[in-house]
Amino acid sequence: PADIKEELLKKYPPKVARKRAKQIMINEALENETPTEIVANVRTIPGIITMRGCTYAGCKGVILGPTRDIVNITHGPIGCGFYSWLTRRNQTEPGPDGENYMPYCFSTDMQDQDIIFGGEKKLEAAIQEAYDLFHPKGIAVFATCPVGLIGDDIHAVARKMKAKFGDCNVFAFSCEGYKGVSQSAGHHIANNQVFTHLVGENDTPKEGKYKINLLGEYNIGGDGFEIDRLLTLCGITNIATFSGNSTYDQFASAQHADLNTVMCHRSINYVADMLEAKYGIPWIKVNFIGAEATAKSLRKIAQYFGDKALMDRVEEVIAEEMPKVKAVAADVRTRTTGKTAMLFVGGSRAHHYSELFAEMGMKTISAGYEFGHRDDYEGRQVIPDIKVDADSRNIEELEVTADEKLYRPRKSADEFKALEEAGYKFKHYDGMNADMDKGTLVIDDLNQYEADKLVEIMKPDIFCAGIKEKFSIQKLGIPMKQLHSYDSGGPYAGFKGAINFYKEIDRLVGSKVWSYMKAPWQTNPELAATFVWE
Ligand code: CFM
Ligand code: HCA
Structure with missing residues (x-):
């Protein structure tokens, strides 16, 4: 990996290389090793073709x-x-x-x-x-x-x-x-x-025994529909999704929930923190990408409410759904085990989707975010150490205090303590690096040049990113899967989503068609960028 990093940097002028060197890290992922800091959420170097948006x-x-x-x-x-x-x-x-x-x-x-x-x-x-x-x-x-x-x-x-x-x-x-x-x-x-x-505008209480909000789920390709199907099966009421398939009234009623579950924390953690400060609703991290992650998240929600009837119901739903998922996984694994993937997506999918690949026996050899912050790579505990620069200071930080009438702790101090002593974590998420193998390459704000170079050197079995990367990667002979738009597929969340994903990736990595493909200019260059004087 050190050679690959050097190879990536070689092309840059020294100043650019020094900056990019801090955004390309060789992952340690060892418990007793001090993790290296990654530079993230800083300006893109002008002239570089970034994957980012505005x-x-x-x-x-x-x-x-x-x-x-x-x-x-x-x-x-x-x-x-x-x-x-x-x-x-x-x-x-x-x-x-x-x-x-x-x-x-x-x-x-x-x-x-x-x-x-x-x-x-x-x-x-x-x-x-x-x-x-x-x-x-x-x-x-x-x-x-x-x-x-x-x-x-x-x-x-x-x-x-x-x-x-x-x-x-x-x-x-x-x-x-x-x-x-x-x-x-x-x-x-x-x-x-x-x-x-919007939040708090509707003060009519909402029905439901176990009321949650689902933050950071956007119903791309119908993911939210599948998650809602599972929540409903379990008897959990989703008051508001921020913001997949949502309505004005859902936002306006969010204060009636008793737990906030946070899926994509990068995009919505600010709302989670503010709902806690103003109304006393605690938040936990969940992830519905991956069958195991889905089961774990449902159990985590049930454990919070601590009601035996709910915990039993969640186990029933998992027992009903999981065997079908396992059967498909076992079949595809005979073909996908040992294959490699690269994941470069916005701010949380590169991490979430590595779980789905792991369930298929596949390894993520390089990954990164377009716009993640250090905590998305290294875990939430690093937030106090993150240097706030002028660009972040530009964005208003709201001062939110407890609402005099509506603030209501959802559990007693003893109940919170008991949960935490049993290993329950509020307000916490691990970073992506912890789930990546030692020696893998973690790269922030990847660009066009580096993407092509990485693929050329490491030849992954599949490359996952967005529309801007799609065609240049395919032209390099590698199957490409969009993890933003899902290439019009999906859902990939929950149990049904996992099955969809396994089947699609199995077909993609097993297909030889990309390796036979040659872009016209690879055999017969039509344009040579040579400057001819006179
Ligand atoms: Fe969160 Fe998203 Fe993502 Fe994101 Fe996005 Fe997206 Fe994404 Mo595209 S909210 S950070 S800003 S999970 S639109 S649904 S796919 S880059 S990884
Ligand atoms: C955005 C939206 C995007 C773009 C996806 C892509 C999405 O960042 O403005 O580049 O393919 O998921 O639609 O992230």
Whole structure:
């Protein structure tokens, strides 16, 4: 691995190589070895073709995109709205009210004159038009880069329109693409505003004996449907999913839950912390990617409520579902054992999906995040040591205190203590590195050049990332699986999802077609980038 790292860095000018060296680590994964720090959540080096997206994408596309009954208006040039229009494959199933604005792409379509003279009037007109057409419960406004540059006050416009309508919540997000170093800043901005403008709005108590929220699950490819199926089978009530297949009312009622379960902590941990501070709802990490992880997560939820009837029911559901999963795993393992994978996905899937590969007997030889923070690699315990730089300080940190009326500890101090003594962990997650073998390569903010080079040197049996990587990897002769959009497949969560995943990966890694493929220019270069003078 040290040679590979050196090989990757060789091409760079010395200054760039020094910076990238801190973002490429050879994993120790040994209990008594001090883990090396990885540099993460810092600016991408200009000129490098990064896999990252922007802050607007993280706010509008990721966090608010999957909620069906809020009209999301992009204030900006049309490209930003267009490219975040249904590309993320977050699915939804409209309720009896039929409200579903996801298929629409709402944008103010800013033009040159709006940039020069200001776009507030145009935004006001767009909000009015959306209200007149749909009368939605909520209208959200998202800032793109030019909005921040010219100084449109989107919050003032939102306040004005909210007061004017009286029956429609209008709120805005200062999530200009440049606000942070990646999508991650957009998550934080989205969390703050959702918490401020939506959570707690509905004070009608919710029915259910075991009430949870599911945070950080976005129903990509129907993952959330499968998780909800399992929760329902177990008798657990999911009050609000943040934000897969969600509604305005789910966010507004989240304070009624007794436990927050956090799936993708990278994108939503801020809401989990704020719900705890304001209402006293504790949070735990769960993971429904992988059959074993799913069983473990269901047991963890049952253990929290500590009710024998629930614990028995969870065991029944697992006993009913697991044999089918195990049978498929045993079959595919005869072909997939020992095969290798590389996983480069946003901020939590590189870790979560290594579990599914492990269940197939496959090894993750290199992995990393586009925009993870150090805790996503090294574990939550490193948070106090993370240096806060100017880019992170740019994102508002809300001061949240206990609500005088609504704060209610969900268990007594003794009950919490007993759970913790039995090994139960609140507010904790391990990082990805701990689950990777010694000597594997952990790389933050991978780029096009390094991806190609890694594949060339290490020849994995499968490479997993997103649409920008898809075709260049396939042209190198390696099967490629998108772990963002699932290549229109899925669900991959829960028990049924695990079966889908095993079968698909089995077919992909067993296919020879990619190795036979030659891109036209590999045999007959049409363009030679040679500069000829005269
Ligand atoms: Fe969380 Fe996500 Fe991810 Fe993410 Fe994303 Fe996504 Fe992702 Mo694409 S919220 S961090 S910002 S699990 S959109 S559903 S697939 S990069 S690994
Ligand atoms: C985003 C969304 C994305 C992009 C996926 C990809 C998603 O970051 O804006 O690059 O293929 O999951 O849709 O992460």
